[in-house]
Amino acid sequence: MTWDSNKFSSAEHAYQFSKAVYHNMKELAEEMKKADTANKVKMLSKNIHTSDAWINKRCRVMKDILVEKFKQVEKFRTALLATGNKPLAHDVMDLFWGTGKTFKGQNMFGKLLMEVRDQARAQMCKDLHS
Numbered sequence: 001m002t003w004d005s006n007k008f009s010s011a012e013h014a015y016q017f018s019k020a021v022y023h024n025m026k027e028l029a030e031e032m033k034k035a036d037t038a039n040k041v042k043m044l045s046k047n048i049h050t051s052d053a054w055i056n057k058r059c060r061v062m063k064d065i066l067v068e069k070f071k072q073v074e075k076f077r078t079a080l081l082a083t084g085n086k087p088l089a090h091d092v093m094d095l096f097w098g099t100g101k102t103f104k105g106q107n108m109f110g111k112l113l114m115e116v117r118d119q120a121r122a123q124m125c126k127d128l129h130s
Contacts, residue, residue: 001072003065012038014065016045019058023048059108066116080117088113 001007003014004021013032020029028047035041070077090109092098097109 001069003068006033008033010038010041011062011065011069013041014068015062016041018061018065019045019048019050019054022054023051059112062109063112063115066112067119070116070120077120080113081121083117088117 008014032041088110090098095105099105
């Protein structure tokens with residue numbers, strides 16, 4: 001996918017790259033862009049001391065990336081739309097992005113996916129009736 005004029009193998013690559021650039025860690029950002037896997041990018045991101053300003057904008061950045069992925073990656077778009085109205089849970093240990101081990105996490109990634117899905121479906125309906 002393409003994000004911010006750069007090509008990435010995953011949304012995780014794009015997100016962590018954006019976070020590194022935001023924190024003026026350009027060399028790390030370039031290393032992240034070239035990482036083989038999303039997991040490797042996630043591990044590299046541990047080197048970033050995340051600012052409060054980033055924390056305040058991280059959901060907007062992730063949602064924008066997911067919207068772009070939805071537009072650009074047919075397999076992702078098809079899979080997301082195929083979930084219908086089902087709730088989506090990001091089953092990872094992270095208590096902000098995921099559900100956490102005990103399912104008490106905020107599941108923000110799952111919520112953003114549902115927002116992208118619902119907004120896309122609403123736009124598709126609007127386009128049909130135009």
